[in-house]
Amino acid sequence: MTDASTPLIVGSVTGRFDKADHASRSDDDLLAGLNPPQLEAVTYRGPALLIVAGAGSGKTSVLTRRIASLLRSREAWPSQILAITFTNKAAGEMRERVRSLIGDRAEGMWISTFHSACVRILRREAQQFGFTKSFTIYDSGDSRALIKRLVKEHEGDAFGLTPAGTQSRISKLKNELADAESYARQANMSDPVERVFVEIFGAYQRELQKANAFDFDDLIGQTVYLFRAFPHVADQYRRRFRHILVDEYQDTNHAQYALIHELTRPIGSDAAPVASSGGMMIFEPEPVGEDAASLTVVGDSDQSIYAFRGADIRNITEFERDYPGAKVVLLEQNYRSTQNILSAANAVISNNFDRKEKRLWTDVGAGEPIIGFTGYSQHDEAQFVADEIESLHKTGVDYSQMAVFYRTNSQSRALEEIFIRSAVPYKIMGGTKFYERAEIKDALAYLVAVANPADEMALRRILNRPRRGIGDVTETSIARYAADQQITFRDALANSSALGVGPKLQAAIAQLDAILAEATAIMLPSTGELAPPTAVAEGLTLLLNKSGYFDALRRSRDPQDEARLENLDELVAVTREFARNNPEGTVIDFLSEVALVADADDLDDASGSVSLMTLHTAKGLEFDAVFLTGVEEDLIPHRISANEPGGPAEERRLFYVGITRARKRLYLSLAMTRAQFGEVTVAMPSRFLQEVPSELIDWRQSPGDVNSRGGSRSRALNARPSGGSDSGSWGSKRYGDDLAPKSTAIDKFPNRIPAKVRDNGDLVLASGDRIRHDDFGEGRVDAVTGEGAKRVAHVRFDTVGAKKLLIKIAPIAKI
DNA sequence: TCAGGCACCGTTTTT
DNA sequence: CGGTGCCTGA
Numbered sequence: 001m002t003d004a005s006t007p008l009i010v011g012s013v014t015g016r017f018d019k020a021d022h023a024s025r026s027d028d029d030l031l032a033g034l035n036p037p038q039l040e041a042v043t044y045r046g047p048a049l050l051i052v053a054g055a056g057s058g059k060t061s062v063l064t065r066r067i068a069s070l071l072r073s074r075e076a077w078p079s080q081i082l083a084i085t086f087t088n089k090a091a092g093e094m095r096e097r098v099r100s101l102i103g104d105r106a107e108g109m110w111i112s113t114f115h116s117a118c119v120r121i122l123r124r125e126a127q128q129f130g131f132t133k134s135f136t137i138y139d140s141g142d143s144r145a146l147i148k149r150l151v152k153e154h155e156g157d158a159f160g161l162t163p164a165g166t167q168s169r170i171s172k173l174k175n176e177l178a179d180a181e182s183y184a185r186q187a188n189m190s191d192p193v194e195r196v197f198v199e200i201f202g203a204y205q206r207e208l209q210k211a212n213a214f215d216f217d218d219l220i221g222q223t224v225y226l227f228r229a230f231p232h233v234a235d236q237y238r239r240r241f242r243h244i245l246v247d248e249y250q251d252t253n254h255a256q257y258a259l260i261h262e263l264t265r266p267i268g269s270d271a272a273p274v275a276s277s278g279g280m281m282i283f284e285p286e287p288v289g290e291d292a293a294s295l296t297v298v299g300d301s302d303q304s305i306y307a308f309r310g311a312d313i314r315n316i317t318e319f320e321r322d323y324p325g326a327k328v329v330l331l332e333q334n335y336r337s338t339q340n341i342l343s344a345a346n347a348v349i350s351n352n353f354d355r356k357e358k359r360l361w362t363d364v365g366a367g368e369p370i371i372g373f374t375g376y377s378q379h380d381e382a383q384f385v386a387d388e389i390e391s392l393h394k395t396g397v398d399y400s401q402m403a404v405f406y407r408t409n410s411q412s413r414a415l416e417e418i419f420i421r422s423a424v425p426y427k428i429m430g431g432t433k434f435y436e437r438a439e440i441k442d443a444l445a446y447l448v449a450v451a452n453p454a455d456e457m458a459l460r461r462i463l464n465r466p467r468r469g470i471g472d473v474t475e476t477s478i479a480r481y482a483a484d485q486q487i488t489f490r491d492a493l494a495n496s497s498a499l500g501v502g503p504k505l506q507a508a509i510a511q512l513d514a515i516l517a518e519a520t521a522i523m524l525p526s527t528g529e530l531a532p533p534t535a536v537a538e539g540l541t542l543l544l545n546k547s548g549y550f551d552a553l554r555r556s557r558d559p560q561d562e563a564r565l566e567n568l569d570e571l572v573a574v575t576r577e578f579a580r581n582n583p584e585g586t587v588i589d590f591l592s593e594v595a596l597v598a599d600a601d602d603l604d605d606a607s608g609s610v611s612l613m614t615l616h617t618a619k620g621l622e623f624d625a626v627f628l629t630g631v632e633e634d635l636i637p638h639r640i641s642a643n644e645p646g647g648p649a650e651e652r653r654l655f656y657v658g659i660t661r662a663r664k665r666l667y668l669s670l671a672m673t674r675a676q677f678g679e680v681t682v683a684m685p686s687r688f689l690q691e692v693p694s695e696l697i698d699w700r701q702s703p704g705d706v707n708s709r710g711g712s713r714s715r716a717l718n719a720r721p722s723g724g725s726d727s728g729s730w731g732s733k734r735y736g737d738d739l740a741p742k743s744t745a746i747d748k749f750p751n752r753i754p755a756k757v758r759d760n761g762d763l764v765l766a767s768g769d770r771i772r773h774d775d776f777g778e779g780r781v782d783a784v785t786g787e788g789a790k791r792v793a794h795v796r797f798d799t800v801g802a803k804k805l806l807i808k809i810a811p812i813a814k815i
Numbered sequence: 816t817c818a819g820g821c822a823c824c825g826t827t828t829t830t
Numbered sequence: 831c832g833g834t835g836c837c838t839g840a
Contacts, residue, residue, distance in 0.1 A: 086830070087830070088830090113830065114830075115830055116830095139830095140829080140830095164825095216829090216830065219830095220830095251830095306829075306830090308827075308828065308829095309828075309829065407827070407828080408826090408827055408828080409827085409828090410826085410827095410831095430829085464816095467816090467817085469816065469817095470816090471816050471817080472816090473816085596830075614827085614828065614829095615828080616827085616828045616829070617828090617829090638827055638828085639827095640826090640827060640828095641827080650828095654828080675831085676826080676831085677824095677825080677826070677831045677832080678831045678832095679831090
């Protein structure tokens with residue numbers, strides 16, 4: 001569909017781009033099948049381009065074709081392209097798709113996450129500012145452990161500072177590019193809590209530096225610092241990357257924004273007035289000079305779901321201000337979902353005010369209705385999901401084309417139990433992570449101890465793993481000796497006889513020192529020779545064998561230790577795999593890779609099974625059938641979000657992301673009761689349910705059925721109030737910042753869900769009992785199932801037939 | 816030093 | 831409920 005009237009080339013800025021015209025001719029296959037806005041997004045050439053890409057609008061396709069077209073027309077060498085994605089998986093996919101478009105010419109591009117790209121830059125430049133190229137990366141677990149120690153040392157708990165709270169505050173500040181000093185300058189330092197916090201923040205940063213380590217936030221922040229402090233270094237990268245493309249731009253935080261900003265400055269523009277006021281870096285919007293790299297960003301502010309982690313939606317909403325003259329292309333046609341699904345999505349998201357109007361549409365037709373289901377308990381809900389999956393499977397839908405989403409990881413358990421029982425093959429994405437398991441962290445700590453001897457945390461971790469009899473006391477004497485002698489903790493181990501500990505301990509320490517040295521010889525041979533590709537695998541095996549780690553697990557009679565051994569075997573397998581893929585990869589490269597992978601990366605293994613994941617993990621994926629479970633108040637929107645500014649709106653976007661993952665079928669389900677930490681609580685339908693136009697939902701069992709108020713009109717659950725204005729009122733009715741009192745939303749259910757739930761206490765029913773129901777009249781109990789608050793009576797009513805009732809809350813009485 | 820028992824606690828999302 | 835941290839006794 002080549003539209004001759006659509007200008008292929010818009011506003012080329014320099015002579016360099018003139019080849020694009022020639023390019024467009026040879027690019028027919030790249031442009032085939034694109035709609036006009038997509039075409040423009042691929043072919044526009046200019047300093048800055050914002051592609052507002054609604055869900056399912058083909059943005060990955062557009063992005064990859066844009067890259068391919070730049071390369072094929074020789075407007076850019078692969079090495080001049082920097083494409084940033086949010087996850088490793090997305091990066092891999094993009095690389096693959098570009099390769100399939102233009103083949104090996106794709107070699108040499110940087111397609112990676114922010115974090116990986118920064119690691120690559122920092123490895124090269126670290127020695128410029130007090131780190132070495134063998135720095136290690138602290139994941140959030142590592143940094144939490146360090147912060148925990150520091151909070152304790154500074155007695156932060158006496159000031160109400162918790163490790164978790166301190167960690168998240170530090171992280172937020174780093175995302176704003178603040179450091180301890182700049183924060184201290186604008187904080188209220190007469191507040192003792194603030195003083196202690198600043199102390200801990202500062203100490204944390206010194207410890208990281210001492211350990212030659214960066215945490216996740218530092219990877220970005222320190223790269224920005226590097227570029228600002230060393231303009232000539234920044235210029236090298238500005239000269240190199242001529243085309244910068246950023247995916248999921250709505251999820252960038254301030255530090256990431258600043259990084260992109262630094263890279264897209266004109267070369268040699270080191271004047272860079274960096275005003276720091278209260279930790280916030282202020283930029284004057286400056287015209288992008290001719291020499292600046294061209295920037296393409298893709299995003300959808302309706303899918304911004306990481307504000308809690310510092311993502312700043314303004315980065316995308318104010319793109320045109322930041323990059324004056326930027327071209328904006330809007331992709332609204334959806335190629336993924338049916339119209340029913342899109343209508344639901346549009347209706348829900350239109351309740352967020354202060355957003356740019358955008359309406360997804362498709363030409364594939366209405367499709368199936370959305371199916372709703374309300375279970376008595378989360379098990380009941382899970383059973384429905386399992387049954388439905390089975391019947392879809394029978395009609396030919398592959399398991400791998402179905403997914404179940406939930407808001408919190410803990411919800412996966414109930415689903416899992418039922419799936420196992422129902423023999424539904426499933427795979428949980430995310431969840432407990434391989435690289436966060438204790439034995440894996442131990443093994444990696446051994447590698448870190450070799451790769452980065454400055455990293456004291458890693459050494460302390462393995463000091464007594466397996467048990468060597470080295471406890472707190474001994475650990476402290478090693479640390480003290482190191483401090484006295486002004487040597488590192490690692491070097492102190494080599495002097496075990498001087499530590500003033502008993503002979504047994506001396507031997508244990510000397511033994512540890514020896515195997516670390518031996519592993520170092522294998523993995524990091526000194527005299528310039530290259531370590532063989534297998535070095536990491538060999539070194540790791542040696543460490544685990546000679547340290548006695550394997551033996552300890554084998555000897556153990558804890559049944560879990562068998563699984564731990566298997567996990568370690570798998571880790572060794574990972575090192576082999578790494579060696580195959582990176583023949584020249586060092587142990588340091590291996591550790592970087594491992595630190596930066598998320599578990600979403602095993603997505604490929606999901607073939608043949610249903611995918612279970614959180615709504616956050618679901619972003620960017622799509623499935624034929626999607627089950628969105630736990631659509632309840634306090635879950636989505638999550639109760640914690642209620643007090644956060646913009647929280648409810650973000651929850652709505654999360655719900656929207658979930659809906660828009662579905663291609664053909666969407667199920668919305670909830671439970672009337674939900675057990676959390678051992679207690680059964682009564683759940684209420686989410687306000688978002690009511691935002692979905694009622695005619696789109698086909699309720700198999702509505703909330704009304706289950707709590708038996710107005711159950712006879714179940715389909716009418718979210719029918720509009722009679723007499724009220726019709727469809728027009730949906731999009732325009734807005735509650736302040738979504739903070740409308742919960743009851744308002746609930747009251748709008750015509751057959752209202754009681755805000756105060758009736759409680760029948762310990763009403764005991766047995767089969768054969770006669771009962772009277774407020775709405776259904778009299779009936780006879782056939783059976784009672786379930787336990788405690790979840791007991792369900794199966795009742796045959798004289799007039800309305802069989803119903804299942806939750807005994808605890810149904811409006812019933814024994815006759 | 817360390818295993819085991821017990822109390823308590825917090826409960827979201829993750830590169 | 832499950833994990834963590836603290837305390838005890840050996």
